Amino acid sequence: MKPYLLEEREQGCLLFTINRPEKRNAINFDVMDGLSEAINRTKKPGVKALIITGAGEDAFSSGGDLSIFHQxxxxxxxxxxxxxxxxxxxxxxxxxxxxxxxINGTAVGGGCELAAACDFRIAKKGQKAGFIQGSLAITTGWGGGTILFEKLLAGNALKILMESRLFSVEELADFGFIDHIYDGDREEICDVFLRKILSLETEVLTAYKNMLIRKWTESGLQQRIEEEVRKCAVLWEKDVHHELVAKFLERKS
Structure with a gap:
């Protein structure tokens, strides 16, 4: 089974689906390559937006595939x-x-980092999500923590990161992380959410997005993300991290 799916939909949307439901849509190197491919294809003139979701109804993404990355x-x-x-x-x-x-199901750890990097987050009613990396004695390591501070009030971002637990999507909506909660067919809801946005010309959408990108470029966001990555790598090597991951994998087996 292919670890990801790419589908061009109506209205100029490109739909990327992490297709590893048996692994709760955990991200491995193949999924990373698929995301890179999706980003490249979104740059095509006929594509107006990129949607990222997970296969099935249980998980958006459980984050990095620890069965592989624990090595x-x-x-x-x-x-x-x-x-x-x-x-x-x-x-x-x-x-x-x-x-x-x-967000069709639970989003955990790196799955939340992936969601944070998107402009909008639409989540299924009753689901949970959280940056649980701290419980494994590491920080966010894909840039998600730095991105979260760009998008939320500092106190809300700190609470989400430092409590290192799963929150209901309703709580996360109060924090400003979730933009819309749906109950029903996810693709139909997404189409409705995007309808007015996609009615605009691509050049208009790009011009508005570039205003935000300029802010991030001028504030040195990329370098700050690099510092986050470096810190996580230092913590990753420590025995306490490997011990906690081993215990986590034992509970899951």
Missing amino acids: LKTEEEAYGMLSKMSNILYRLLTLPKPTIAL
């Missing part, structure tokens, strides 16, 4: 993986077209 032991090994994904998320963040995280 990375040293700071250097971790940095290679972290920097690869952080570069992809920075490209997603600064894509000059609207992007939407269609």
Whole structure:
């Protein structure tokens, strides 16, 4: 089964689906490559927006695939993986077209970082999401923490990161992380959410997005994300992180 799906839909939308439901749509290197492909295809003139979702109804994404990434032991090994994904998320963040995280199920850890890099987040009623990296003795490492401080009030971002737990999407909407909560067919809801946005010319959408991208460029966002990645890589190497991940994987097996 292919680990991701790409589909061009009506209204000029490109739909990217993480297609690993048996792994709760965990992100591995193949999914990373798929995201890079989706970003490249979104730059085509006929594409007006990129939607990212997960296969099935249980999980948007459970974050990095720990069954694979737990094999990375040293700071250097971790940095290679972290920097690869952080570069992809920075490209997603600064894509000059609207992007939407269609959160169909639980979003955990790196799954929340992926959602944070999108312009809008639409979440299914009753689901949960959270940046739980702290419970594994690391920080966010794909740039998601730095991005969160760009998008939320500082106190709300700190609470979400420091409590390192799952929040209901209703709580996250109060924090400003979730833009819309849906109950029903996710693709229909997404179409309704985007209808007015996609009625505008692509050049207009790009011009507005570029206003935001200029702000991020001038504030040195990319360098700040790099510092986040470096710190996470240092913490990744520590014994306490590997011990906690091993215990987590044991509980899941």
